[in-house]
Amino acid sequence: MNAVPAAAVGILAGGGPLPAKVAEAAKAAGQPVFIIGFEGFAEPDVIAPWPHECVRLGAAGRMLSLLRAHGCTELVLIGPIRRPSLRSLCPDSEGARILARLGKALFAGDDGLLAALVRILGEEGFHVRGAHEFLSHSVVKPGVLGRYVPDAHAQADIRHGVMVAQALGRLDIGQGCVVQNGVVLAVEAMEGTDAMLARSGACRQPGEGGVLVKLLKPGQEKRADMPTLGPVTVRNAHAAGLRGIAFEAGNTLLTDRSECQAEADRLGMFLIAIDPATYGATPA
Amino acid sequence: MNAVPAAAVGILAGGGPLPAKVAEAAKAAGQPVFIIGFEGFAEPDVIAPWPHECVRLGAAGRMLSLLRAHGCTELVLIGPIRRPSLRSLCPDSEGARILARLGKALFAGDDGLLAALVRILGEEGFHVRGAHEFLSHSVVKPGVLGRYVPDAHAQADIRHGVMVAQALGRLDIGQGCVVQNGVVLAVEAMEGTDAMLARSGACRQPGEGGVLVKLLKPGQEKRADMPTLGPVTVRNAHAAGLRGIAFEAGNTLLTDRSECQAEADRLGMFLIAIDPATYGATPA
Numbered sequence: 001m002n003a004v005p006a007a008a009v010g011i012l013a014g015g016g017p018l019p020a021k022v023a024e025a026a027k028a029a030g031q032p033v034f035i036i037g038f039e040g041f042a043e044p045d046v047i048a049p050w051p052h053e054c055v056r057l058g059a060a061g062r063m064l065s066l067l068r069a070h071g072c073t074e075l076v077l078i079g080p081i082r083r084p085s086l087r088s089l090c091p092d093s094e095g096a097r098i099l100a101r102l103g104k105a106l107f108a109g110d111d112g113l114l115a116a117l118v119r120i121l122g123e124e125g126f127h128v129r130g131a132h133e134f135l136s137h138s139v140v141k142p143g144v145l146g147r148y149v150p151d152a153h154a155q156a157d158i159r160h161g162v163m164v165a166q167a168l169g170r171l172d173i174g175q176g177c178v179v180q181n182g183v184v185l186a187v188e189a190m191e192g193t194d195a196m197l198a199r200s201g202a203c204r205q206p207g208e209g210g211v212l213v214k215l216l217k218p219g220q221e222k223r224a225d226m227p228t229l230g231p232v233t234v235r236n237a238h239a240a241g242l243r244g245i246a247f248e249a250g251n252t253l254l255t256d257r258s259e260c261q262a263e264a265d266r267l268g269m270f271l272i273a274i275d276p277a278t279y280g281a282t283p284a
Numbered sequence: 285m286n287a288v289p290a291a292a293v294g295i296l297a298g299g300g301p302l303p304a305k306v307a308e309a310a311k312a313a314g315q316p317v318f319i320i321g322f323e324g325f326a327e328p329d330v331i332a333p334w335p336h337e338c339v340r341l342g343a344a345g346r347m348l349s350l351l352r353a354h355g356c357t358e359l360v361l362i363g364p365i366r367r368p369s370l371r372s373l374c375p376d377s378e379g380a381r382i383l384a385r386l387g388k389a390l391f392a393g394d395d396g397l398l399a400a401l402v403r404i405l406g407e408e409g410f411h412v413r414g415a416h417e418f419l420s421h422s423v424v425k426p427g428v429l430g431r432y433v434p435d436a437h438a439q440a441d442i443r444h445g446v447m448v449a450q451a452l453g454r455l456d457i458g459q460g461c462v463v464q465n466g467v468v469l470a471v472e473a474m475e476g477t478d479a480m481l482a483r484s485g486a487c488r489q490p491g492e493g494g495v496l497v498k499l500l501k502p503g504q505e506k507r508a509d510m511p512t513l514g515p516v517t518v519r520n521a522h523a524a525g526l527r528g529i530a531f532e533a534g535n536t537l538l539t540d541r542s543e544c545q546a547e548a549d550r551l552g553m554f555l556i557a558i559d560p561a562t563y564g565a566t567p568a
Contacts, residue, residue, distance in 0.1 A: 167451055171447075171448055184473050187458070189461075
């Protein structure tokens, strides 16, 4: 009797270090891995050690046949990708069919578009899994990471930020905001967290302090677009003069948990994983 | 019998051309004018033709005695000012007393702070008037300015933007957002409209189009902080690839109405003054 072979995992890789971390975790679980690196987004050094091919975003036909040829039945979408213009996409014939199936979702916010992509990949016979299912160490429970704890002043800013981020999330605008002394300095939409942090530094208000709050949007497809936080975010928040970062427990991927914590400790900042359902409601 | 002398108008001037326009309108109405130009904000060329003094933001004592010495009983606050840090404010003794009276409002959003300032100036015996009371030509009724009219696609983006801007306004975050194909590209907080427009150009999405929507915040003190729109806004919106601008009828100051309209016509953009209460609700 032969053992049932483990399902191969296809990793659709955007930028950053996480595609390799998912690959490591899948390999450790005994699953073969094949990486599709999206041209212009996936970092060559990150995917080079793994079986991989680089594919244009629009080349869906080539992507699907590579995944099938390598026996991938499970898929993980991981790493940031900039939404391309339709003109720059140059879809192959399978890509054009998928664009047609996406239809109106192409003109929806990210939530709607990514949810439609996950649905179509499911219809193509793949089981789409979330990166957090592989990276359990990168997702943390509520609590403080590192040495620094938000004081009452910072807690008040976090509560205000949670309320604002939830309102933004309900409108599918973005995941984050920066709050200082109860004033919203900046709100994240398409530009991303690092650009928001950069301008927050220039908009600082009377007094000290300031926090970054980053939450999952209520309708956000966790299997395609989970909030991430890395050491660069910690350094950029410090450069903007902030005292710490509050992020959603269970729903944020730390690209490098120990380095995030080490950087926060070195810079004198707090890192706190919160449950927004309870954090906003009850003064801590 | 002597005629009752007209009340002198004190203009507390931030940046831009509007302080001079308020001065012209007051003079045309037969009222003497005295301008307090805030150092670092008021433009010397704008206030030079008028009786004026330049005063540091923190020098409230000097400001109040100048206003009283020139017989000002009415005040107008006009032109943008960046919220200073407490440390850079260096208040004089009257300034310190006003800071103490502002108290908690110093750590509120702009709405709360400006409302508190207007209240304190009232308690000091001044009648604070809105710039729009002088600049009736700069405030427009609902309707299109110029040759271009938003099509159904742009109208849908405007309706989405109205919904988003109202939600942002209720949270005292900001006045504006940029929407393209139903996707919110950027949201304005402390950085101002021009900075938001600049990054919108870099965040463009598949397809054409895009609109800037700018509304009064529901709690906003019109006498201290009315949304403004000038030819530079029109040019920046065009540089960001947008098709037009929707702004709140009756609650937006056009710094130069005819040049705004001429620029929009030249660049092929629409300018539409809307009533958000009806625009958002009924598809046009």
